[in-house]
Amino acid sequence: MNEPVPTPEPKRDLEALFGLTRIVYGLMAVGLLFSAGLIAVVAIVIDYVKFDEARGTWLESHFRWQIRTFWFGLLWLATGCVLFLTLILIPLAWLIWTVAAIWVVYRIVKGWLALNDRRALA
Numbered sequence: 001m002n003e004p005v006p007t008p009e010p011k012r013d014l015e016a017l018f019g020l021t022r023i024v025y026g027l028m029a030v031g032l033l034f035s036a037g038l039i040a041v042v043a044i045v046i047d048y049v050k051f052d053e054a055r056g057t058w059l060e061s062h063f064r065w066q067i068r069t070f071w072f073g074l075l076w077l078a079t080g081c082v083l084f085l086t087l088i089l090i091p092l093a094w095l096i097w098t099v100a101a102i103w104v105v106y107r108i109v110k111g112w113l114a115l116n117d118r119r120a121l122a
Contacts, residue, residue: 017054018115020046021062025073025112028066048074061120062111069107076100 024043031039047066054060076096084093114121 002061014057014059017057017059017117019049020050021054021059022112024066025108025115028069028104029108032101032108038071040073058118059121061122062115065111065121069111071106073100073104076103079095103118 022028024046027039027043027046031037033041043086046065047063047070051060051063051067053061063072077100080100083089111121
């Protein structure tokens with residue numbers, strides 16, 4: 001009749017995760033502003049390393065939001081590059097890059113505002 005002893009869940013420092021999430025939004029913005037892909041890669045690595053700590057909290061939605069923003073932004077960047085290399089579709093490539101940049105800015109701003117209000121993202 002030995003019942004298993006539940007293992008306590010590790011204590012999470014939500015304030016530290018909150019600050020880290022804010023830093024990642026900042027890195028994403030700086031990376032976009034200066035076209036510095038390495039900065040965006042640092043941001044996404046932070047998200048993946050800390051994602052498990054955020055799981056089950058309201059901050060999980062922000063981590064997921066940031067990860068999706070990165071990967072879809074990269075997809076549209078690559079799509080524009082392929083079109084640009086065809087030489088015929090250069091205007092379409094520029095259109096895709098412009099729309100993608102606006103979309104990434106929108107996601108960074110929306111995420112940042114929700115974070116500052118301490119709200120989860122849908």
